[in-house]
Amino acid sequence: MAHRNFLHAYDMSATELKRVLALAQAPIAQLGRPLDGKGVALIFEKPSNRTRHSMEMAVVQLGGHPVYTRGEEVGMDVRESVEDITNVMSGYHAILCARVFDHGVLHRMAAVSSVPIVNMLSDFAHPLQAVADVLTMQQNFGDLAGKTVTYVGDFNNVARSLCEASAMLGMHIRLGCPEGYDAHDNELLGLTELGAASVEQYRDIAIAVSGAHAVHTDTWTSMGQESESAEREATFAGFEVTTEMMALAETNAIFMHCLPAHRGQEVASSVIDGPQSRVYPQAHNRMHAARGVLAFLMGEQK
Ligand code: CP
Ligand code: NVA
Numbered sequence: 198m199a200h201r202n203f204l205h206a207y208d209m210s211a212t213e214l215k216r217v218l219a220l221a222q223a224p225i226a227q228l229g230r231p232l233d234g235k236g237v238a239l240i241f242e243k244p245s246n247r248t249r250h251s252m253e254m255a256v257v258q259l260g261g262h263p264v265y266t267r268g269e270e271v272g273m274d275v276r277e278s279v280e281d282i283t284n285v286m287s288g289y290h291a292i293l294c295a296r297v298f299d300h301g302v303l304h305r306m307a308a309v310s311s312v313p314i315v316n317m318l319s320d321f322a323h324p325l326q327a328v329a330d331v332l333t334m335q336q337n338f339g340d341l342a343g344k345t346v347t348y349v350g351d352f353n354n355v356a357r358s359l360c361e362a363s364a365m366l367g368m369h370i371r372l373g374c375p376e377g378y379d380a381h382d383n384e385l386l387g388l389t390e391l392g393a394a395s396v397e398q399y400r401d402i403a404i405a406v407s408g409a410h411a412v413h414t415d416t417w418t419s420m421g422q423e424s425e426s427a428e429r430e431a432t433f434a435g436f437e438v439t440t441e442m443m444a445l446a447e448t449n450a451i452f453m454h455c456l457p458a459h460r461g462q463e464v465a466s467s468v469i470d471g472p473q474s475r476v477y478p479q480a481h482n483r484m485h486a487a488r489g490v491l492a493f494l495m496g497e498q499k
Pocket of ligand 2: 318353354355415416418419420455456457
């Protein structure tokens with residue numbers, strides 16, 4: 198049976214992403230319980246609040262049964278190979294979802310699976326977060342074509358997927374990242390090819406944020422990078438999103454963060470807890486985005 202995977206935001210076309218955003222906002226009753234009587238595996242090698250809860254609830258809302266499993270419980274490449282785990286689980290479940298340290302594991306799963314593989318965050322990408330991010334921006338600004346999104350900080354998994362989804366919807370993309378933690382030229386070019394209205398990268402976050410409609414940031418130290426945290430805190434000092442920074446953005450600009458957040462590091466409390474912050478609706482949109490993605494993938498099964 199042919200199936201689609203969702204390892205990167207660009208695994209969907211722009212038209213398909215718009216379809217997912219429409220499914221995410223459709224009344225649940227209209228989605229027709231595409232997971233009725235079916236299982237969805239949720240394998241986590243790393244901790245989670247939003248992704249686990251939003252995915253479990255999205256599966257239930259589509260009529261299915263989520264099975265949460267810790268990575269060490271199945272023992273990916275320890276108790277048995279990723280390929281054996283995937284082959285076995287794809288006989289039980291309609292969709293296999295995994296949060297992994299190594300993005301390559303997702304490709305290995307996709308290579309042998311007979312059902313869709315969904316990336317619930319890897320070291321490289323976080324596409325489910327990106328769908329919630331563009332949904333949140335769309336709810337605030339309507340059509341996103343020609344609007345400006347700025348990402349400040351580490352060009353990490355969250356930034357990469359956010360930029361890809363934003364590019365696919367025709368946004369202007371601005372990055373404010375320190376040297377060594379920035380997007381490479383080929384990634385910037387890739388965003389243009391995906392449809393970005395423009396792509397610019399700056400070291401000065403004041404320039405990056407000027408005139409932005411949405412300002413995003415994320416932790417300076419992602420899961421798996423804990424041994425680098427002191428070095429990263431030194432490098433990223435000066436990359437905090439402050440009230441002064443937000444004042445340079447559009448008058449009605451919004452602040453976004455995938456969470457978990459570190460107040461006083463990547464964002465000031467006055468911003469994340471202030472009137473421009475949309476971090477809680479953004480987090481709640483994870484469930485609607487997940488429902489849209491899962492409904493889309495079930496509809497694509499041939
Ligand atoms: N934003 C996000 O993915 O949060 P969790 O790590 O809590 O799932
Ligand atoms: N970049 C962060 C996102 C957490 C949701 C990490 O990978 O830890």
